[in-house]
Amino acid sequence: MSGPVENNDMALSLFHRYSDTRAKTISSLTALWAGRLAGTENPHIVDFGAGDGQLLAHCLRQIGTRARVTVVEPEDELAARALVDLRERGHQASRRSDIKAAVSDRPANAILAAHVLFYVTDLSGWMHSALEGLAPAGSVSIVMRNPGCDAFRLRALVRAREGTPPRFTSSSIERFARQAAVTCSSTEIKSTLEIPCQSPPKIENVPAASQNEDLAALVCWMTALPFHLPMAPGLHLELSDYLSTRWSDGVIKLDLIDDLLELARDA
Numbered sequence: 001m002s003g004p005v006e007n008n009d010m011a012l013s014l015f016h017r018y019s020d021t022r023a024k025t026i027s028s029l030t031a032l033w034a035g036r037l038a039g040t041e042n043p044h045i046v047d048f049g050a051g052d053g054q055l056l057a058h059c060l061r062q063i064g065t066r067a068r069v070t071v072v073e074p075e076d077e078l079a080a081r082a083l084v085d086l087r088e089r090g091h092q093a094s095r096r097s098d099i100k101a102a103v104s105d106r107p108a109n110a111i112l113a114a115h116v117l118f119y120v121t122d123l124s125g126w127m128h129s130a131l132e133g134l135a136p137a138g139s140v141s142i143v144m145r146n147p148g149c150d151a152f153r154l155r156a157l158v159r160a161r162e163g164t165p166p167r168f169t170s171s172s173i174e175r176f177a178r179q180a181a182v183t184c185s186s187t188e189i190k191s192t193l194e195i196p197c198q199s200p201p202k203i204e205n206v207p208a209a210s211q212n213e214d215l216a217a218l219v220c221w222m223t224a225l226p227f228h229l230p231m232a233p234g235l236h237l238e239l240s241d242y243l244s245t246r247w248s249d250g251v252i253k254l255d256l257i258d259d260l261l262e263l264a265r266d267a
Contacts, residue, residue: 008051008078011221014195014214021191021256025055025114028189028260029141030062033110036139037065042092043109044135046102048072049116053082056112057089068092070102074119099126103133114143115258117168118224127176131265139264142173146188146257150246151222157239158223161232170259182263189258193218197252201243203236215243215252 016022037043043065047056050071060067069091073079079095086093096102111130120126130140145152147169159165170186177184195215203210203219208228210216219239220227246252
């Protein structure tokens with residue numbers, strides 16, 4: 001039986017194959033960072049919840065800069081993979097345990113947190129630590145799902161069964177920015193996920209047993225459901241019904257919207 005990292009790898013591979021999200025996210029991030037990092041030799045960038053580090057690595061390649069990168073990633077295997085890849089690309093890379101440790105010996109020119117704030121239990125504390133750890137003209141870039149997109153709505157079906165409303169949305173970040181008197185800009189990144197599906201979509205109670213394994217893996221990845229364990233009673237039917245409303249001509253087409261928020265102390 002495959003483990004969490006292997007399941008995550010499979011889902012990410014499928015996601016990148018069937019969607020244009022990563023390319024659009026890289027384009028949006030590099031547009032933000034190109035000006036801020038211009039003229040800064042060996043900028044310090046913190047990748048919070050880095051995973052395998054590929055998103056940041058592609059951004060740095062687009063910008064054309066070498067950087068000192070601090071990775072914050074709880075999964076040892078993913079962190080090791082990120083460090084090896086970043087170093088092979090010519091970056092100075094190290095790993096720290098949390099956001100405070102990441103900026104303890106050098107302020108960050110940029111901090112990236114892409115789809116990871118659901119792991120943060122104290123948003124205000126995390127945001128204060130991130131902002132206090134910025135170099136002059138530095139910024140915090142946060143990527144999170146927009147409540148108006150299909151991926152968020154699928155996750156909402158799961159949360160309704162779990163009784164766990166989302167802790168944070170982009171409005172939470174914007175509210176914090178107002179209270180902390182920092183600037184906050186927001187950009188919508190719109191993309192699509194088109195999953196081949198020749199028959200009406202059906203997710204089994206144990207997702208790994210689904211006939212369309214690719215679809216099941218992607219749904220589990222988007223909704224934080226375990227791939228090899230049973231769902232709450234009836235949840236697989238709700239997910240299947242929702243996907244059926246997005247199914248036509250052998251393809252499930254999901255509209256994805258990410259909010260890219262940039263916080264900075266400068267005006």
